[in-house]
Amino acid sequence: MDFLVFQYPMITVQACLDGILLGILFALIAYGMALQWGVMNIINIAQGDLVILGGYIAYFMYLYGIHPAWGVIVAPIIMYFVGIGIYKLVINKVVDRDLFISILATFGISILFMQLMNFAFGADVVLANSGYGTTMLFDSNVVLPNSKIFSAFISILFAVCLVIYMKKSKLGRAIRATAQNARAAKILGVDTEKVYAATFGINAALCGVAGALVSITFTIHPYMGLPYTIRSFMIVIVAGLGNLPGVAMSGMGLGVFEEFADYILGTEFRIGSVFLLLVLILVYRRFKLSKKREYLK
Amino acid sequence: MSKNNLILYAAILIFGLAAPFIFPAFKVQLSILCVLIVLAITWNIQGGEMGYNSFGNILFYGLGMYLCASVQVGMFFPLAEWTESGGEKTFVHTPVQFFQGMAVGLVVAAVVPTIVAGLIGYSILGLRGHYFAICTLGLGVAAGEISGGIEIIGAGQGFTTPPFPNIGSLEARGEFFYFLSFFTLVLTFIAVRSIYSTRFKLILNAIRDNEDKAEAMGIETMKYKIIGWMISAFFCGLAGGIMGGLVGYIDSTDVAFDGREMGVFMVLMAILGGKGTLWGPIIGATVFHIFKEGFWTFFLGWQYVALGVLIVVIVIYFPEGIMGWLREKYPERFGEIVDEKDRKAQVELK
Numbered sequence: 139m140d141f142l143v144f145q146y147p148m149i150t151v152q153a154c155l156d157g158i159l160l161g162i163l164f165a166l167i168a169y170g171m172a173l174q175w176g177v178m179n180i181i182n183i184a185q186g187d188l189v190i191l192g193g194y195i196a197y198f199m200y201l202y203g204i205h206p207a208w209g210v211i212v213a214p215i216i217m218y219f220v221g222i223g224i225y226k227l228v229i230n231k232v233v234d235r236d237l238f239i240s241i242l243a244t245f246g247i248s249i250l251f252m253q254l255m256n257f258a259f260g261a262d263v264v265l266a267n268s269g270y271g272t273t274m275l276f277d278s279n280v281v282l283p284n285s286k287i288f289s290a291f292i293s294i295l296f297a298v299c300l301v302i303y304m305k306k307s308k309l310g311r312a313i314r315a316t317a318q319n320a321r322a323a324k325i326l327g328v329d330t331e332k333v334y335a336a337t338f339g340i341n342a343a344l345c346g347v348a349g350a351l352v353s354i355t356f357t358i359h360p361y362m363g364l365p366y367t368i369r370s371f372m373i374v375i376v377a378g379l380g381n382l383p384g385v386a387m388s389g390m391g392l393g394v395f396e397e398f399a400d401y402i403l404g405t406e407f408r409i410g411s412v413f414l415l416l417v418l419i420l421v422y423r424r425f426k427l428s429k430k431r432e433y434l435k
Numbered sequence: 436m437s438k439n440n441l442i443l444y445a446a447i448l449i450f451g452l453a454a455p456f457i458f459p460a461f462k463v464q465l466s467i468l469c470v471l472i473v474l475a476i477t478w479n480i481q482g483g484e485m486g487y488n489s490f491g492n493i494l495f496y497g498l499g500m501y502l503c504a505s506v507q508v509g510m511f512f513p514l515a516e517w518t519e520s521g522g523e524k525t526f527v528h529t530p531v532q533f534f535q536g537m538a539v540g541l542v543v544a545a546v547v548p549t550i551v552a553g554l555i556g557y558s559i560l561g562l563r564g565h566y567f568a569i570c571t572l573g574l575g576v577a578a579g580e581i582s583g584g585i586e587i588i589g590a591g592q593g594f595t596t597p598p599f600p601n602i603g604s605l606e607a608r609g610e611f612f613y614f615l616s617f618f619t620l621v622l623t624f625i626a627v628r629s630i631y632s633t634r635f636k637l638i639l640n641a642i643r644d645n646e647d648k649a650e651a652m653g654i655e656t657m658k659y660k661i662i663g664w665m666i667s668a669f670f671c672g673l674a675g676g677i678m679g680g681l682v683g684y685i686d687s688t689d690v691a692f693d694g695r696e697m698g699v700f701m702v703l704m705a706i707l708g709g710k711g712t713l714w715g716p717i718i719g720a721t722v723f724h725i726f727k728e729g730f731w732t733f734f735l736g737w738q739y740v741a742l743g744v745l746i747v748v749i750v751i752y753f754p755e756g757i758m759g760w761l762r763e764k765y766p767e768r769f770g771e772i773v774d775e776k777d778r779k780a781q782v783e784l785k
Binding site (some may be wrong): 181228231235407 | 488558565699706745754
């Protein structure tokens with residue numbers, strides 16, 4: 139444990155910038171989570187594993203000599219169909235059941251994916267080298283890999299496109315209507331089954347984009363999925379469902395928190411601190427809500 | 436009815452006591468089965484009776500495992516040097532030291548998780564539904580990640596528990612651990628059964644069915660939820676302590692806080708057998724363990740794939756479990772009075 143952070147202000151700047159760029163990526167995954175949670179009332183534990191699968195698509199493109207940045211276009215297309223497949227096989231049977239059933243079912247999918255990826259791609263930690271170089275700021279005291287800037291830019295681009303699509307298109311309107319009241323939407327002629335499938339597909343596609351970006355900026359490993367699920371869950375509960383600026387802000391906040399935890403506590407406690415933060419946030423939320431209940435009394 | 440029950444219990448007890456001598460080759464498997472049943476029964480107190488689906492009981496299990504081993508070593512030797520040497524033969528427990536350490540260790544392994552459950556219970560059990568499930572999932576993983584970074588209990592390289600002392604017979608180790616775990620199982624069963632025959636079970640069921648209403652009826656739900664969790668933690672910790680000695684090696688994420696295996700197993704076993712019943716978790720754990728040991732070898736390397744598929748299939752197609760299925764098929768056996776006409780009509784409707 140060392141407190142270099144407090145002695146050298148430049149490290150603080152570095153951690154903040156790293157964290158913000160990282161947080162934008164988390165926010166993209168959390169956006170997908172919020173979408174399906176809002177529309178289908180399902181918490182997808184396999185979210186992180188979809189991210190990792192998207193990462194492997196980009197990695198394989200890199201292995202076959204295609205620049206991994208093209209992964210952000212190929213991965214969502216493949217992942218969309220993977221998402222539809224998962225929906226047809228499993229999710230449509232648990233949509234209107236108890237929430238715990240869906241959590242457990244997606245937990246099963248998560249274990250399945252983890253192990254299948256382990257067999258198919260091996261247990262090595264890999265990354266797709268984009269060869270983008272780095273940017274130096276403040277007399278080269280702060281070093282930012284261009285790949286991180288690229289990933290943040292692409293994340294924002296996809297998020298904005300999706301928001302516009304949800305506002306303008308027919309399917310987007312149907313999705314928003316189903317999220318508000320599935321029964322009323324059904325009465326008014328919305329095919330909710332199709333909407334659910336499309337929502338899950340879009341979520342998987344977002345995970346695919348995020349995964350491709352993760353494989354460019356960081357590393358991927360078959361077992362690294364669960365932290366991404368927990369991060370996106372955390373971001374969604376902090377921001378609330380359907381609060382997009384909130385998702386972006388809390389995503390960046392989480393990114394900065396993680397970078398500082400990394401510097402102060404050490405890398406071995408990084409994932410642990412994320413999970414601990416989740417517990418703390420939930421407990422804080424519980425006390426805040428119980429206070430509200432007391433007012434009602 | 437009660438005479439039949441008595442005969443049944445006596446038969447099971449005698450079989451349990453005789454099992455290691457009938458199947459001497461399966462002693463370790465039988466001990467693991469006992470531990471699994473204990474875990475399933477304790478999970479059922481939350482998930483089945485109380486309606487609080489916890490992924491975090493693994494926290495108490497792992498805590499008990501580390502505590503038992505640490506006490507057993509720390510009572511006689513410096514703990515840091517033990518873990519640093521990786522359990523090499525620099526320190527050797529005499530038989531007396533081993534059993535003394537184990538006894539004290541098991542007491543600590545049971546008591547400390549109970550206290551922990553009591554302390555965190557007030558904060559955690561206030562969460563409802565899926566927030567509780569995800570929060571406990573986070574607790575389990577966080578405990579695994581953090582204990583994997585602590586040097587004194589072996590950090591990433593693991594912790595070797597004291598080897599069983601040489602007391603003459605080669606069979607002694609297996610028999611000792613079998614009877615220890617079987618005794619724990621009997622203790623757990625008696626405790627849970629006697630709890631279930633009191634008002635406490637009705638309160639837990641009221642919390643499951645409608646917590647706000649239960650509160651409105653004047654039940655201090657939080658108190659009972661915490662007590663329920665503490666009972667679970669007590670037996671989970673005990674089971675963990677025994678399992679640590681049985682396996683002989685503790686790793687933070689692969690053995691102790693193994694949310695991917697043990698943490699899911701206990702949920703799965705309880706659901707497979709039928710949650711919210713006394714015998715469900717026991718039947719579920721037995722079937723699951725036999726299935727696992729019988730088929731895992733065929734799936735060599737693919738066992739997690741099989742596990743994932745198994746979870747999805749059980750959860751989607753068989754959520755009411757074996758006991759639930761039996762109850763639907765033979766309602767009379769469960770003391771439900773059935774109108775024969777009504778039943779026939781229902782069968783025809785199906």
